[in-house]
Amino acid sequence: MTLIIINILFALTSIALCCFAPETYNYGFCLTVFIIYVAQNILYFSFDKKRNWLGFEFFFAIAFTFTNFVYPVLYFPTRPDYWFFNIPFNINVISRSTAIAYFAYAFYMLGLTRLLKVKREEPSVPNFSFGMNQFLILFAFTVVTFICYLATGGWQNLQNVYAGGGNLRDVGLYSYFNNLFTIACYLMAIFVFRLKKQHLWFYVVFLAVCMFIILSTGSRSLALGLMLIIIVGFNNNVRRFGFVEVLGLTLLGAFCLFLIMSVRRSQVSNETLIAVLQNLHLENVTDIFGDLIVNNRNLYVLVDYADAHNLTFFHGMLIDIFSPIPGMASWLVNFFHEPIELLHGGDLPTYLYLGTGSDWGLGTNMVGEAFRSFGYVGTAIAMALIGQIVKSSYYYSYNNVYVYAIYYLFVSHAVFYPRAPLLFDPRTIIWSLLLIWVVKFVTRPLRTDQLEKIIRK
Numbered sequence: 001m002t003l004i005i006i007n008i009l010f011a012l013t014s015i016a017l018c019c020f021a022p023e024t025y026n027y028g029f030c031l032t033v034f035i036i037y038v039a040q041n042i043l044y045f046s047f048d049k050k051r052n053w054l055g056f057e058f059f060f061a062i063a064f065t066f067t068n069f070v071y072p073v074l075y076f077p078t079r080p081d082y083w084f085f086n087i088p089f090n091i092n093v094i095s096r097s098t099a100i101a102y103f104a105y106a107f108y109m110l111g112l113t114r115l116l117k118v119k120r121e122e123p124s125v126p127n128f129s130f131g132m133n134q135f136l137i138l139f140a141f142t143v144v145t146f147i148c149y150l151a152t153g154g155w156q157n158l159q160n161v162y163a164g165g166g167n168l169r170d171v172g173l174y175s176y177f178n179n180l181f182t183i184a185c186y187l188m189a190i191f192v193f194r195l196k197k198q199h200l201w202f203y204v205v206f207l208a209v210c211m212f213i214i215l216s217t218g219s220r221s222l223a224l225g226l227m228l229i230i231i232v233g234f235n236n237n238v239r240r241f242g243f244v245e246v247l248g249l250t251l252l253g254a255f256c257l258f259l260i261m262s263v264r265r266s267q268v269s270n271e272t273l274i275a276v277l278q279n280l281h282l283e284n285v286t287d288i289f290g291d292l293i294v295n296n297r298n299l300y301v302l303v304d305y306a307d308a309h310n311l312t313f314f315h316g317m318l319i320d321i322f323s324p325i326p327g328m329a330s331w332l333v334n335f336f337h338e339p340i341e342l343l344h345g346g347d348l349p350t351y352l353y354l355g356t357g358s359d360w361g362l363g364t365n366m367v368g369e370a371f372r373s374f375g376y377v378g379t380a381i382a383m384a385l386i387g388q389i390v391k392s393s394y395y396y397s398y399n400n401v402y403v404y405a406i407y408y409l410f411v412s413h414a415v416f417y418p419r420a421p422l423l424f425d426p427r428t429i430i431w432s433l434l435l436i437w438v439v440k441f442v443t444r445p446l447r448t449d450q451l452e453k454i455i456r457k
Helices: 001-021 027-047 056-067 070-075 093-112 132-151 156-160 171-195 197-215 221-237 244-265 270-279 284-294 297-308 313-321 328-336 347-355 366-395 401-410 426-444 448-456
Strands: none
Touching: 001 027, 027 056, 027 070, 027 093, 027 221, 056 070, 056 093, 056 297, 056 366, 056 401, 070 093, 070 132, 070 197, 070 284, 070 297, 093 297, 093 366, 132 156, 132 171, 132 197, 132 401, 132 426, 156 171, 171 197, 171 221, 171 401, 197 221, 197 448, 221 328, 244 284, 297 347, 297 366, 313 328, 328 347, 347 366, 347 426, 401 426
């Protein structure tokens, strides 16, 4: 009850901050908002009855900090043209955008705590059925889709994209195998720690190999998603991490991702990695989170866009909504006779600067997407719903394999979410749940020993 009252007070404070936000940049105001944001997080993690604090909320809070609050407080006063910020944008919306970002987060936190009475503080040990037989089918499916992805040119295309010679929007047969392989990898990571110890480490190594093969192209999405699932899964099922361990892993992971980004931007090969290390220029430690910080600009662009245009509501995310249905993206573009960027969440900042069909993008911002779609009221509702989904899926994951998977899929997206479209990709959710159902249906009449003979053949 104490935490609910605290978060209600913070939500009311966020409304007041939006009402009284300056019409121009004000350092003192932005710093005040940031301090209130930090205070709420400290109180939340201090009063939350959940003993296992390492999960979606922790990683989401770190990413949200850098995508919304670091630039106006640490960079704009001294390095206003840092990276993508040298592209012109309306600096007068910075203060109000910072207040809107906190407003969205405060209602997300309210969603995390506005639960019906729960008799337990932690979910008990999962009692659903997903054993070795189902996992072997999932493993086989992952191997097959990965081989098909490589055979259809997916890896080479991805490498071309991050080497500057391809377009991430190019679609081919490999695109479907990539989606299936990615989802299968996530599901393997989700369930691997439910296996007996003598089996699980082989599959963890297999996932690590897949992760590094994709990482070698310059793409970090799969690697980061898998690492988040594995870290949280290990923490929940094998051994709890200490705070120092988590801090070390976070900084190490951030630096590795920053290094990959630097290699990608320099368009150099692995053989010149030493040269990249020698040329790294970090004015302060927060620069290693630069890939998150640049998304502050998207917040300002989207808030400025919402001020000058009508709210887009669901029209700006139609392709996302219908993404589970193959081929719907091209059909929607033809039906509405609009550029794909106006129907797909996450593309508007790029479209406003580069027009349609750009080979590269500026990314987006979760809060900005919510605000340009639904305004203040809709943003509050949407963020509260996300908080409620995360908390509910965590508490009720113990007795339902599908809810268990949903929570860990959100974990995989925790760092990317603040810099991504508001709607968590429905295709990932629906195809994942469908794959679980198929695996359970196929393996229902089979015993584990029969299944192992089939796999060996």
